[in-house]
Amino acid sequence: MAKTNAERQKAYRENKQGDKALHVWISEEASLALKRLSSHYDEPQKNIIQEMILLADKAIINSLETDSYQWQDYFSVDDK
Numbered sequence: 001m002a003k004t005n006a007e008r009q010k011a012y013r014e015n016k017q018g019d020k021a022l023h024v025w026i027s028e029e030a031s032l033a034l035k036r037l038s039s040h041y042d043e044p045q046k047n048i049i050q051e052m053i054l055l056a057d058k059a060i061i062n063s064l065e066t067d068s069y070q071w072q073d074y075f076s077v078d079d080k
Contacts, residue, residue: 064071
């Protein structure tokens, strides 16, 4: 028996646990660059975006002194 729309949606959401949806508009230039990067590295655009975000985050974290005001301020975003 075929699944109902609600059953398919529920299964999809359960499969995405731990992931967050992100809907943004970007410039055409950025969109084309993302497509090129995705093609060049043979990776999905999602992976390219995630890696770029995590690399930028790591660079900032590495530039901050642990437990400094800046460190605490940077990580306080998680609480907001």
